[in-house]
Amino acid sequence: MNDTAPKTVIITGASSGVGLWSARALAERGWHVVMACRDLAKAEAAASEVGIAPAARTLMRIDLGSMASVRAFVAAFRAGGRPLDALLLNAAVYLPRLTAPMRSPEGYEVSVATNYFGHFLLANLLIPDLQQAAAPRLITLGTVTANSEEFGGKVP
DSSP: OOTTSOOEEEEETTTSHHHHHHHHHHHHTTOEEEEEESOHHHHHHHHHHHTOOGGGEEEEEOOTTOHHHHHHHHHHHHHTTOOOOEEEEOOOOOOTTOSSOOBOTTSSBHHHIIIIIHHHHHHHHHHHHHTTSSSOEEEEOOOGGGOTTSGGGGOO
């Protein structure tokens, strides 16, 4: 392995919030950031707005609510030939005002599919890639309960 090559991190939900600012911080420290997002146009605009250099980022589409999309993402990432040093699981959907459940393509409630099953599958599929790194990292975030302005932040 080339020790001078930048480390690579995949960040889910990197088009806004904690994911975007994590992407910026890591890119500023020399990491190559794979921004794994549902909306690539939004991710491109956000990355440009906060100053993540095009050479420091790769935008890749993933819909964590679709297990087929997660598998396709992993196949596409591996086809790109980059090693993986860190995986930051950040993306989430928060839909407190739905009056009827939304379903994923596989039939799961979309919040559970996106926030849990999708990340679980992604992490499990990428563990072999992470194990090749000298100092692998797998980070899971949960931020909705940190915001006291949101319903989730009022949970005791």
